[in-house]
Amino acid sequence: MATMLAESDAPTAAADLTVRRAQQGDVAAFEKLYRDNVDRVFALCLRMTGDGAKAEELTQDVFVRAWEKLATFEGKSAFSTWLHRLAVNVVLGGRRADGIRIGKVFSTDDLEAYETPGRPPDPGQAMDLERAIAKLPPGARTVFVLHDVEGYKHEEIAELHGLAVGTCKAQLHRARRLLREALER
Amino acid sequence: MTHEHALERLDDFACGELPDIERVRVQRHVEGCAECQAEVREIQSLLAEAAALPRGIAPPRDLWAGIAARLEAPATPVLVAEEPAEAVEETKVIPFAPVRRGWRPPTWALQIAAALVLVVGSSAITSRIVRQQQPQPGGPVALTPVSVNPAAGGPAVQGAADPAAARPVSTTTPAPVAGRGGTAQTAFAAFRPAERSYQTAIADLQQALETKRGEMAPETVETLERNLRIIDAAIAESRAALEKDPNSRELTQMLGATYDAKVKVLRRAVEI
Numbered sequence: 001m002a003t004m005l006a007e008s009d010a011p012t013a014a015a016d017l018t019v020r021r022a023q024q025g026d027v028a029a030f031e032k033l034y035r036d037n038v039d040r041v042f043a044l045c046l047r048m049t050g051d052g053a054k055a056e057e058l059t060q061d062v063f064v065r066a067w068e069k070l071a072t073f074e075g076k077s078a079f080s081t082w083l084h085r086l087a088v089n090v091v092l093g094g095r096r097a098d099g100i101r102i103g104k105v106f107s108t109d110d111l112e113a114y115e116t117p118g119r120p121p122d123p124g125q126a127m128d129l130e131r132a133i134a135k136l137p138p139g140a141r142t143v144f145v146l147h148d149v150e151g152y153k154h155e156e157i158a159e160l161h162g163l164a165v166g167t168c169k170a171q172l173h174r175a176r177r178l179l180r181e182a183l184e185r
Numbered sequence: 186m187t188h189e190h191a192l193e194r195l196d197d198f199a200c201g202e203l204p205d206i207e208r209v210r211v212q213r214h215v216e217g218c219a220e221c222q223a224e225v226r227e228i229q230s231l232l233a234e235a236a237a238l239p240r241g242i243a244p245p246r247d248l249w250a251g252i253a254a255r256l257e258a259p260a261t262p263v264l265v266a267e268e269p270a271e272a273v274e275e276t277k278v279i280p281f282a283p284v285r286r287g288w289r290p291p292t293w294a295l296q297i298a299a300a301l302v303l304v305v306g307s308s309a310i311t312s313r314i315v316r317q318q319q320p321q322p323g324g325p326v327a328l329t330p331v332s333v334n335p336a337a338g339g340p341a342v343q344g345a346a347d348p349a350a351a352r353p354v355s356t357t358t359p360a361p362v363a364g365r366g367g368t369a370q371t372a373f374a375a376f377r378p379a380e381r382s383y384q385t386a387i388a389d390l391q392q393a394l395e396t397k398r399g400e401m402a403p404e405t406v407e408t409l410e411r412n413l414r415i416i417d418a419a420i421a422e423s424r425a426a427l428e429k430d431p432n433s434r435e436l437t438q439m440l441g442a443t444y445d446a447k448v449k450v451l452r453r454a455v456e457i
Contacts, residue, residue, distance in 0.1 A: 060251050
């Protein structure tokens with residue numbers, strides 16, 4: 001997993017305990033895991049889909065899937081890292097199964113999803129970038145979010161997508177060019 | 186290295202992903218090329234902006250209720266939409282508007298219609314389950330087996346390696362559901378917190394809808410209200426069934442899905 005993901009994911013004893021309780025079927029413990037991780041999962045879903053409503057659905061799917069798969073979590077990485085990887089798989093799987101949505105045009109309503117509590121007090125530049133990311137073509141957007149925002153390496157993204165590394169690089173190049181054009185003020 | 190070759194490698198160069206030998210060659214070119222220098226600066230500026238984006242974004246609404254409703258359910262995901270074909274025949278669905286030649290219903294109307302099909306389907310399934318649960322002459326009738334009871338052996342795991350982890354649950358031996366603090370409680374009781382969240386969300390949306398009511402066409406308001414009454418009836422039916430069988434996960438799941446449908450209908454109506 002990319003360094004960027006691992007840095008702040010050092011598991012703590014309390015978090016370990018919460019995960020163990022959830023693995024034993026404690027719904028309250030799982031709700032705690034949800035509360036601790038939902039913002040990051042939602043951000044990933046939102047950026048990868050560019051669609052607020054779809055991101056909500058996928059976020060719910062991620063946590064339901066996590067509950068179903070919780071027994072397979074062995075604690076070798078932080079729970080948040082495991083969950084993040086699961087979220088990427090759910091989003092990519094959802095896109096493959098729901099091909100029609102890949103071409104969905106980003107509507108202005110969806111931009112409201114970015115304007116939630118917890119955003120920086122002066123989002124300005126970041127908001128412009130969020131909007132520009134949301135308007136990228138799906139393939140370019142996914143690669144940009146995973147590589148430049150989430151810190152995945154090309155090899156990991158290629159494996160997740162089932163693509164050649166060269167294709168990923170081409171998508172990233174395209175995404176960066178489109179973003180720079182969009183951000184020219 | 187030619188300018189074109191350097192340009193092709195600037196993305197990797199800017200984020201330090203080139204092998205050493207190639208990096209040195211690109212570096213030499215960039216030092217003498219104003220265009221490539223500007224290009225590298227722009228890429229690095231974009232990378233800095235991307236790295237500075239917040240790692241988390243709070244969803245606009247609390248999603249836990251919808252998740253919790255699915256956790257108490259069997260390992261099958263969400264309320265199935267496969268049933269409505271048969272169910273629709275059993276219950277009348279009120280169309281949103283007469284279909285005119287060449288007229289296509291707006292997206293929100295289709296979404297609401299889909300939600301209604303789901304609700305009507307769940308209502309029909311509820312009736313079927315309740316009928317199945319009626320005492321039969323000759324002995325008790327078991328409910329459809331539930332794959333895993335989270336309280337008994339951990340969370341439901343699809344395709345779990347240990348088939349013994351899954352055990353059937355029948356109405357004659359109701360299995361409690363793990364609640365907060367591990368206290369055993371019925372499926373219906375475990376759903377109550379999620380139900381309160383749904384009710385809060387619905388009240389908020391209904392309040393928001395009130396402010397838009399004046400802008401909506403009277404026929405739209407009338408149809409919306411009529412369809413909301415169908416959903417409310419389905420909720421009441423599921424709740425009544427759960428009062429009689431509070432351990433039924435199928436009924437709990439349907440109640441959650443019906444609340445979810447109502448939230449979706451109201452959200453779409455507010456967004457019109």
